[in-house]
Amino acid sequence: GAGVSQSPSNKVTEKGKDVELRCDPISGHTALYWYRQSLGQGLEFLIYFQGNSAPDKSGLPSDRFSAERTGGSVSTLTIQRTQQEDSAVYLCASSLNTLKPQHFGDGTRLSIL
Amino acid sequence: AQSVTQPDIHITVSEGASLELRCNYSYGATPYLFWYVQSPGQGLQLLLKYFSGDTLVQGIKGFEAEFKRSQSSFNLRKPSVHWSDAAEYFCAVVPTGGGNKLTFGTGTQLKVEL
Numbered sequence: 001g002a003g004v005s006q007s008p009s010n011k012v013t014e015k016g017k018d019v020e021l022r023c024d025p026i027s028g029h030t031a032l033y034w035y036r037q038s039l040g041q042g043l044e045f046l047i048y049f050q051g052n053s054a055p056d057k058s059g060l061p062s063d064r065f066s067a068e069r070t071g072g073s074v075s076t077l078t079i080q081r082t083q084q085e086d087s088a089v090y091l092c093a094s095s096l097n098t099l100k101p102q103h104f105g106d107g108t109r110l111s112i113l
Numbered sequence: 114a115q116s117v118t119q120p121d122i123h124i125t126v127s128e129g130a131s132l133e134l135r136c137n138y139s140y141g142a143t144p145y146l147f148w149y150v151q152s153p154g155q156g157l158q159l160l161l162k163y164f165s166g167d168t169l170v171q172g173i174k175g176f177e178a179e180f181k182r183s184q185s186s187f188n189l190r191k192p193s194v195h196w197s198d199a200a201e202y203f204c205a206v207v208p209t210g211g212g213n214k215l216t217f218g219t220g221t222q223l224k225v226e227l
């Protein structure tokens with residue numbers, strides 16, 4: 001069956017530009033998570049969505065980062081006015097609910113020039 | 114402070130040898146515990162998890178892990194390593210009542226010598 005799908009797989013952009021990263025979770029999974037993996041900081045939680053509840057944004061590093069999840073399915077992570085320190089792999093995961101293990105996509109590698 | 118520690122950044126073993134990757138956690142109550150593996154350019158794959166009950170947990174690909182409350186450890190083991198096991202391994206926790214937000218250790222890079 002289909003796993004978690006992320007697009008694009010790679011993104012190169014100039015400093016100051018906005019970027020959008022997309023995540024398509026496993027069908028039927030109500031919980032969706034975003035993590036960031038960088039050389040300096042390792043794997044960090046960013047945000048998660050559970051059903052229709054307000055998202056937990058406690059891991060977002062600045063107000064340049066935002067995410068939405070439309071229709072309880074696809075999610076978009078947006079980074080405005082990108083900085084070089086935003087260069088990282090952005091991983092999305094989904095789970096059946098918050099009591100079940102998370103399944104990860106292959107990530108989007110973001111490079112800021 | 115709450116933390117997850119993987120003391121070994123790199124480990125090299127010979128194919129066929131046994132493997133143990135260490136993970137220690139520092140939380141007030143025992144968290145939920147996980148091991149994930151990441152191959153280059155790939156996402157994270159769940160190897161095994163511990164929520165409660167039997168302290169020896171069996172996972173995929175021949176891996177197992179043992180939860181030891183007295184040592185606050187959850188070490189990953191494999192009796193005989195295959196070359197295809199070369200990857201990065203992450204221990205992760207979710208604090209009980211933590212809303213399923215994974216906190217990861219820094220990872221252990223495993224190299225397998227043929």
